[in-house]
Amino acid sequence: MKFFVDTADLNDIKDLAATGLLDGVTTNPSLVAKSGHANFIELIKEIAAIVPGPVSAEVAATDYAPMLEEALFLAKIAKNIAVKVPLTPAGLKVCKHLSEQGTMVNVTLCFSAAQAILAAKAGATFVSPFVGRLDDIGENGMQLIADICQIFSSYPNFTTEVLVASVRHPQHVVQAALMGAHVATIPPNVIRQLFAHPLTDKGLAQFVADWKKSGQKIL
Numbered sequence: 001m002k003f004f005v006d007t008a009d010l011n012d013i014k015d016l017a018a019t020g021l022l023d024g025v026t027t028n029p030s031l032v033a034k035s036g037h038a039n040f041i042e043l044i045k046e047i048a049a050i051v052p053g054p055v056s057a058e059v060a061a062t063d064y065a066p067m068l069e070e071a072l073f074l075a076k077i078a079k080n081i082a083v084k085v086p087l088t089p090a091g092l093k094v095c096k097h098l099s100e101q102g103t104m105v106n107v108t109l110c111f112s113a114a115q116a117i118l119a120a121k122a123g124a125t126f127v128s129p130f131v132g133r134l135d136d137i138g139e140n141g142m143q144l145i146a147d148i149c150q151i152f153s154s155y156p157n158f159t160t161e162v163l164v165a166s167v168r169h170p171q172h173v174v175q176a177a178l179m180g181a182h183v184a185t186i187p188p189n190v191i192r193q194l195f196a197h198p199l200t201d202k203g204l205a206q207f208v209a210d211w212k213k214s215g216q217k218i219l
C-alpha cells in the first residue's frame with residue numbers, strides 16, 4: 001500500500017519524506033491557499049523535487065478547453081506530476097486526453113461508485129474517493145472504498161488505483177489497507193498518529209531504564 005501525504009506544506013513534506021515512508025504527495029487548491037505560498041507553480045516544482053513519487057497538482061478551470069490548457073501546462077512542470085481534475089464531464093474528458101498521452105491523472109471529488117467507474121473508464125491513474133466528507137454527512141465513507149475495490153477487482157482492464165482521500169484518522173488507513181486500496185493520502189498529523197501507541201512508549205521507557213540499570217553499553 002502506498003502512502004501519499006495530503007498537504008502543500010513544504011516543512012511537513014520534507015519532514016515526512018525523511019522517514020523514507022512517503023510514496024507521493026497530493027495537493028488541492030484549499031491546501032495550497034493554507035500553505036501561504038504565493039506561487040503555485042514554484043511550490044509544485046519544489047514538492048516534485050523533494051518527493052520522487054507522484055505529486056498531484058490540481059487544475060483551477062472548470063470548463064473543458066481552459067482546463068485542458070492548464071492540465072497540459074501542469075504536466076510539464078516535472079516528470080512525476082499527476083494532474084488532478086474534478087469528477088465532472090469536463091474533468092473526465094481532460095483525463096482521457098491526458099492518460100492517452102501518458103500523463104498521470106488523479107480524478108478527485110469522487111463520492112460514489114458510479115463516479116469511480118467513470119474515472120476508470122476515462123483511464124485515470126488514480127481515483128480519489130473522499131471518505132471523511134462522506135462520514136461528515138452521515139454516510140459510510142469506507143463502504144464506498146469497499147465497493148470500488150470490489151468492482152475494480154472484477155475488471156482487469158481497469159488499471160485505475162483507488163486513492164483513499166479525506167482521511168481523518170488512523171482507522172481510515174487501516175480499513176483502507178484491509179480492503180486492498182492501493183493508496184491512502186493522509187494529512188501529516190494522521191501520518192504521525194500512525195506511529196503512536198501508548199504501549200510502545202511505556203515499553204521503551206522500561207527498556208531504557210532497565211538498560212541503564214544493567215550498566216552495559218553496545219558501543
Ligand code: G3P
Nearest residue numbers: 006028132133165166167
Ligand atoms: O486532497 C483531497 C482530500 O484529501 C481533502 O480532504 O479533509 O479536505 O476532506 P478533506
